[in-house]
Amino acid sequence: MDLKNEDFTQHKHISQQFNTELLELKNHFLVMGGLVEQQVSDAVRALMNGDSGVAEEVRLRDREVDKLEMTIDEECVQVIARRQPAARDLRLVVSVAKMVNDLERIGDEAKKIAKIAINLAEEGQPPRGYVEVRHIANHVAQMVHQALNCFARLDAEMAVEIMREDYSVDSEYKSAMRSLVTFMMEDPRSISRILSVMWVLRALERIGDHARNLAEHVIYMVKGKDVRHTPMEKVEATVAGD
Template sequence: MDITSDTHSQHISRQFNHELEDLKNHLMAMGGLVEKQVQDAVIALIEGDSSLARQVSDQDRTVNDMQIKIDEECTRVLARRQPAASDLRLVMAVTRAVSDLERIGDEATKIARNALTLSESDNGKKGFVEVRHISERVRNMVRDSLTSFARFDIDLALKVVHEDEAVDSEYTTAMRSLMTFMMEDPRSITSVLSVMWVLRALERIGDHANNLAEYVIYLVKGLDIRHIDPDDLDEEALKQRN
């Protein structure tokens, strides 16, 4: 059974409707926070803003608390309602999604910590162009994956899945360039390593956004595509799958 935006408004129990809607709303709130964490962490890095970097790090506890709260809500719904079919998929997808969102928050914190290190360095801003570009792409991935979850939008979820491949390619190219630069100028090794850790964190954020998109496909179509190569996906068949 496909899920549409109206699927979860048809329960006999109005309270159950509210519980399911609350799960989605709390997931979106957590997603909005971690998306801003990523944005602020990159700004802190590019602008050398140590105060903003510390603020991002301080938000990590709030993100962790939100994860615990949503997990507890999911557990209560499972225990009290014993949902089946699409409702069960929704609860399971939310549980998985909050784990990935928490990890996105962790990666944003890593970027913030490296921003603090780099703010104290005088070795230039090598790799910042790549950081800015890749960060914009992964932030869009996070935003689109959350939007696809809110709207049960398969097309948008598939867009995120394919975007992850492009991010991986750019990440590999950027890392090779920085490796070459370090070999040519050993004095830059410390600062360039910090930038490489930032790029690695951004690549991981893209992976987690990709996971969120895959959960949407599982939620709407009941199909687990985690181990299917995106190039092997029959997207038209997927969209028509009941």
């Protein structure tokens, strides 16, 4: 993601070094986000194409994501210890410290999909349910992309849209699971392979949940309100209010 300094600039600090540290923290977060976003895309592509090589690359790339998580965690600690940020800056650092956990979890879910892709590729013919997988995968991938964009832009309105999308993903997930249960009842020989697809769908649904979590943290950064476990109408009112 190509970012300019002004994307993040809300106000200047007396210490130019503090500005630099905050910018580096945000940029490192987006680098990690880009890696995770690519993991999701590649894991689904590996599944659809029966490509074990791409799936293995996803699994190996998870180590890089884990290293970035540790780097960002340390940067957050150092900023708090050295700069003692307040108000909006403190919300930023605290939120990033939490958001990297969601990014790491998204990477873990992508790694699960890659592992299943390898197993299914070895078995040969793809099972039923790939249409549902592709549809939900496209949906959650877009959510992750939008979550990174709304962080880069500090866009609370976009964050609300992502939260709304999570409800749609949940509905699609439930519908897909019902269809797969029907497939298994029609052909008991397919149970094992369809169960694998169900695990893929579950991983995708969890990715959508983590994208929603990212959006909630963006709202906290911008509005100073913790909207976790809050009804959607109250979230919308929070973001719409001055």
